[in-house]
Amino acid sequence: MATKNTRPLSLHFDTRAIHHGLKDSGFDGATLPPIYQNAAHYHETAQDLSNTFAGETGNHVYMRLTNPTNQFLENKLCALESGRKAILTSSGMAAINNACMTLLRAGDELVASKSLFMSTFNLFTNIYHRYGIKAVLADPLDPEKIEKSITDQTRFVYIETITNPGMEVADIRKIAAIAHSKGLPLLVDNTLASPWLCRPIELGADIVLHSTTKYLSGHGASLGGLIVDAGNFDWSQPRFNDFSSVVAQAGNLSFITKAWREAQVNFGTTPAPFHSFLTAVGLNTLGVRMERHMENAMKTACFLKQHPKVKWVNFPGFEDHISHKTACEQFGSRGFGTMLTFGLENEAACFKCIDRLSMVLNLANLGDCKTLIIHPWSTQYITFPKEQREQMADPCLLRLSVGIEHIDDICADLDQALAGV
Ligand SMILES: Cc1ncc(COP(=O)(O)O)c(C=O)c1O
Incomplete structure (x- = not known):
């Protein structure tokens, strides 16, 4: 037996x-x-x-x-x-x-x-x-x-x-x-x-x-x-x-x-x-998803940082980010999260970028295996009192939750959307 x-x-x-x-x-x-x-x-x-x-x-x-x-x-x-x-x-x-x-x-x-x-x-x-x-x-x-x-x-x-x-x-x-x-x-x-x-x-x-x-x-x-x-x-x-x-x-x-x-x-x-x-x-797939999320987020952040239409990128993975040192201490070599924000010229440019995206989804969620984008100023914060809205959001900011698709497809979609901004 x-x-x-x-x-x-x-x-x-x-x-x-x-x-x-x-x-x-x-x-x-x-x-x-x-x-x-x-x-x-x-x-x-x-x-x-x-x-x-x-x-x-x-x-x-x-x-x-x-x-x-x-x-x-x-x-x-x-x-x-x-x-x-x-x-x-x-x-x-x-x-x-x-x-x-x-x-x-x-x-x-x-x-x-x-x-x-x-x-x-x-x-x-x-x-x-x-x-x-x-x-x-x-x-x-x-x-x-x-x-x-x-x-x-x-x-x-x-x-x-x-x-x-x-x-x-x-x-x-x-x-x-x-x-x-x-x-x-x-x-x-x-x-x-x-x-x-x-x-x-x-x-x-x-x-x-x-x-x-x-x-x-x-x-x-x-x-x-x-x-x-x-x-x-x-x-x-x-x-x-x-x-x-x-x-x-x-x-x-x-x-x-x-x-x-x-x-x-x-x-x-x-x-x-x-x-x-x-x-x-x-x-069950948290481990493999997170590994891919982290890798894609870092690559997407680097791609956006060098893009001529992008004014700034906020991502703790960058050495000059205010939280980089703490992130390294707390997260070790595992990564810096899968979220980033980036800035465009103005609110109209943010809307145009979202409207031109063909794969990245414009919706109110994060942490999905799909790459998601949102313009927080005109959505999550739209009903906030003026002072609180101005304190917490920025009309020129887009928030990206980087998914686990092939990295080339994420960057290509962002690139073609930004080209028309
Ligand atoms: C940091 C954080 N905490 C809490 C929540 C609320 O979660 P739920 O939408 O499941 O109520 C969210 C939703 O986006 C979040 O981003």
Whole structure:
């Protein structure tokens, strides 16, 4: 009789993105998680269901609470982000809002990077203040300014690994040390890097957030979000005395426990399992996609930089970029992200360039395997108040999410579009 080698292997990241959890999934040898398309799970006895409600069995009750398809992906993404426990949500914004709502109360403050994804900026500055929450914004490249922005009311520090669309790379290690010295957790939106390029928890972050809609899913086929808890933060300190009842049960996992109990369950932000299935399919190829994305982004940035119609290119891969040194330290030799922005003469030139593109797609997404372009000034920021719009966007700027097509086709399409500008 043949015996199976069950010795655990120490696998590389790209391999774990494919194999993590598969052998222990309990999915009858299925190589992908089955889609559990049921709203609720029955239990044989009243006592079973009671025990499950009491949190004693780990079994499933109702889709808004947990779902086996979602759970498979949660565990895998948690491991890839070097976390201890994770929750999937219906979108990246749901993950961000759930994480923040778990921490914030009326009268609290948060300190965030002033260079934020537009909906996060909107949430923090235009929405939370209606609930008595103050967002203090600081330059993510100025840790001293971040430190000075912290008050007794601050509940957390919030940054993005690579800012969208600023392309700045914050020094996570330094900002985590500042947050911790003040007794605060550091929250990092790692969407633009993905755990392939950067794992903020390994640099000291406490909570990592994602829009899984982007690189993790990779094909523009699903919407989703993720909250990962490093499980390192001490929630028993006096500043977080509102955590005391959960700390007694969950210890260092109090944040993720509270995020699930309070936000996920009551806000109804659970993803549909079909979206998690699609993300799980896409995740298998994260390694090869990211490698190609990085290579293409660098080549596209160099191509645009020497183009006579292009005024400037903002890409952390360039040695003279303000964040180049930090990017090298944090990302090693893996790359500099897949996003860049570039400037043309004026808004009309940006419109003309987009209209002349034949392959590159003009749409509001990023991290797809396809190359995507957008003119943020006339789209994402069009409804922003004038001052905020001018602060966050530029009429002459185009944002490019470089895909994994053949590099010659990406550059040729940009070249022929720019020729008519
Ligand atoms: C950095 C970043 N965070 C969060 C989000 C929000 O993600 P979702 O669209 O999945 O809600 C986005 C979307 O573009 C993003 O770029």
